[in-house]
Amino acid sequence: MVQNNRLALPLLDYLAYAMGCEYLSDLRQLNNAQRAYLARVVGQIPHDAAALCDWNDALDYLAGAPQEACAQNARLQLIARLSQLPPQA
DSSP: OEETTEESSOHHHHHHHHTTOSSGGGGGGOOHHHHHHHHHHHHTSOGGGSOHHHHHHHHHHHHOOOOOSSHHHHHHHHHHHHHSOOOOO
16 A cells, blocks of 8 residues: 555554554554554554654554654654553553
């Protein structure tokens, strides 16, 4: 779904599609294995395939992390946050 080095869908919508989620909000309900897989999916997306605001939106929505100054850093931070295991209750 990358056309001319750009995603054909908004980044969060693409991630939901790649994960087989029916709803965007399903991305917030992923288990540890699914989060690790999503981190690998994100790792295959070039940083310039989405706008900085899209990377920062994904970073905030999926990881609750602050915005980054450039798309490459936002992408790397998103991968790192998705790769971390959430605390077990």
